[in-house]
Amino acid sequence: MGTAMHTMRHKTGAAVPPAATAPSLHNQGALRGAIGLAIVTLAGCGFLYSLAGVGVGQAVAPTGANGSLIERNGQVIGSTLVAQPFTGDGYFQPRPSAGNYSVMALSGSNQARTNPDMRKRIEEARAAVAQREGVAPQAVPGDLVTQSGGGVDPHISPEAADIQVARVARVRGLSPDAVRQLVARHTEGKQFGVLGAPRVNVLELNLALDAAK
Secondary structure: OHHHHHHHHHHHOOOOOOOOOOOOOOHHHHHHHHHHHHHHHHHHHHHHHHHHHHHHHHHHOHHHHOOOEEEEOOEEEEEOOOOOOOOOOOOOOOOOOOOOOOHHHOOOOOOOOOOHHHHHHHHHHHHHHHHHHOOOHHHOOHHHOOOOOOOOOOEEOHHHHHOOHHHHHHHHOOOHHHHHHHHHHOEEOOEOOOEOOOEEEHHHHHHHHHHOO
16 A cells, blocks of 8 residues: 555655645634624614714704694694694694594504495595585595595695685684685695695694684
8 A cells, every 4th residue: 555655656746735624713703803893883873873863953954853843832732744633613624544643653544445444434524524614525625534644644735725714714703815815824835846736734724823813
């Protein structure tokens, strides 16, 4: 055997190299790097990024960053971003809400247009609004009988506001023209002139009505 190996080496002119060993992983170094990366990521993305976002928001748009809250006499009474129900015929009414106007239950009805329960609910709401406003059911705008996707849409269409003018004016003892002027002043145009549709913020309009007494 030894003679045959010696002969093979003599004929090939080179010795057979020893088998290569697999590289070993230094566990201590890998663990240190992983911990360091986790700390940097947590501090940068979880703390510094959030802190920078809050700082920029407070500097550029503090009202919006704080929830667009409305205060009266030092007390928060609502937000321009969230719908709320109003009691009394002297107020404009918002869209229906699947979550009872709760910000903790933001949702739509999740019912398809073909769902018979949804169709029944819409027809009942249409009849109720028509009776409340003294108009024909077919004259009721769609946004007064349908729920928004989030359930707390603070806006209604100018048409939905206009159909409520007569009732509000009658109850408050104001002229319809005076109420329509308030609606016009609180009608927002399309965003950037091209996005969305004109809309009326119900909370701001009702506050303006209270101030007009």
